[in-house]
Amino acid sequence: MENSFLSEFKKREYFNQCTNSNELELLMNEQKIRAYIGFDCTAPSLHVGSLIQIMCLRLLQKHGHQPIVLLGGGTTRIGDPSGKEETRKILSKKEIEKNIKNIEKIFKIFLKTKKPKTKPIFINNYKWLGKLNYIKFLREIGKHFTINKMLSFDSVKLRLEREQSLSYMEFNYMILQAYDFLELNKTKNCIMQIGGSDQWGNIVNGVELIKRHSNKQVFGLTTPLLTLTSGSKMGKTEKGAIWLDKKLLSPYDYWQFWRNTDDRDVIKFLQMFTDLKLEKIEQIKNNNINQLKILLANETTSMLHGKVAAQKAEQTAKDTFEKRSIGESLPLVNIKKKELTNGINILDLVIAANLLSSKSEVRRMIKNKGIKINNETVEDDKLTVTLNNFNQDNSIKLSHGKKNHVILKIV
Numbered sequence: 281m282e283n284s285f286l287s288e289f290k291k292r293e294y295f296n297q298c299t300n301s302n303e304l305e306l307l308m309n310e311q312k313i314r315a316y317i318g319f320d321c322t323a324p325s326l327h328v329g330s331l332i333q334i335m336c337l338r339l340l341q342k343h344g345h346q347p348i349v350l351l352g353g354g355t356t357r358i359g360d361p362s363g364k365e366e367t368r369k370i371l372s373k374k375e376i377e378k379n380i381k382n383i384e385k386i387f388k389i390f391l392k393t394k395k396p397k398t399k400p401i402f403i404n405n406y407k408w409l410g411k412l413n414y415i416k417f418l419r420e421i422g423k424h425f426t427i428n429k430m431l432s433f434d435s436v437k438l439r440l441e442r443e444q445s446l447s448y449m450e451f452n453y454m455i456l457q458a459y460d461f462l463e464l465n466k467t468k469n470c471i472m473q474i475g476g477s478d479q480w481g482n483i484v485n486g487v488e489l490i491k492r493h494s495n496k497q498v499f500g501l502t503t504p505l506l507t508l509t510s511g512s513k514m515g516k517t518e519k520g521a522i523w524l525d526k527k528l529l530s531p532y533d534y535w536q537f538w539r540n541t542d543d544r545d546v547i548k549f550l551q552m553f554t555d556l557k558l559e560k561i562e563q564i565k566n567n568n569i570n571q572l573k574i575l576l577a578n579e580t581t582s583m584l585h586g587k588v589a590a591q592k593a594e595q596t597a598k599d600t601f602e603k604r605s606i607g608e609s610l611p612l613v614n615i616k617k618k619e620l621t622n623g624i625n626i627l628d629l630v631i632a633a634n635l636l637s638s639k640s641e642v643r644r645m646i647k648n649k650g651i652k653i654n655n656e657t658v659e660d661d662k663l664t665v666t667l668n669n670f671n672q673d674n675s676i677k678l679s680h681g682k683k684n685h686v687i688l689k690i691v
Contacts, residue, residue, distance in 0.1 A: 546573055
């Protein structure tokens, strides 16, 4: 009999590869399991690129299994070379601990925490990695790894083939990730690791280490690395990362990200990033594409920021684009009055508002009539914005294109 978790996992297009899939299916039909996903804490928030992993943890809970969220307080100190062309910046202990606290708050929004049997277990791998005895670790764990095999992994080969440096510190990352799985198996009876397809080699290392060290069978399951139909990377835009923390990205901008989904990706994203039943998605898949995009934006934003924030973002979008008014939920950027005493050039103002990142981009947009102040097209890249341009409430709406807007407010 097909396992309900694995069946839905595949239907929602989360599935990429699995070790010993038949045995895993039998086991999950017989008992509820614990499975983990590891997250390094290199930034104060996760972004949309991590959302598929979070949805996998939600799916585990839905089917009665218990997720473990492994926060990489130890491995973040080293940096995962997978998919990276250069060494990560090394963060301080204080920075990492602050990031961990912020990221854990995000998980508690997405994951249900009340049922004892399915509530997530949060654990920091620095708990054991910080105590390792180097010689003992090499004797007991290092002996199970060969340099020949480690050199064969894509994360290593890519850097070496391009003659890019790979530090000994980074080279050890795969061993520490495998050791994480061993530790979680011993202390938490965790029998499955889930990760992106770029983690396949590291996950298999963990499966094999546990087999050799403890003579136990565990499992690895990977999700595809998601790219948009347009070819761009999921979770990145010209304005930067799509953060899951509202301090870094407003609910309105988050809603807009999903509303602007490419037509070709909408149904797939409804399957992957919402809790809508698959049967429901099948019924509505031929509906008006713009209505489906609004549904996607509302469902995803409600999940992270709540229904009220999603409804407010939708209404602001309608006000902004249909009524051409200043929507109150638009991102707010403060500007000091003294900066406007002698005026500020439009190029500098657009950059200060985080709408674009360079003066050349702003000039190009002005030339293409893509910059507006209070819905009026800016014609001259030498325009100086002064206090006279602001409304009675000391604000103006600054727009880049049809869908990127901020409110500038004098403070």
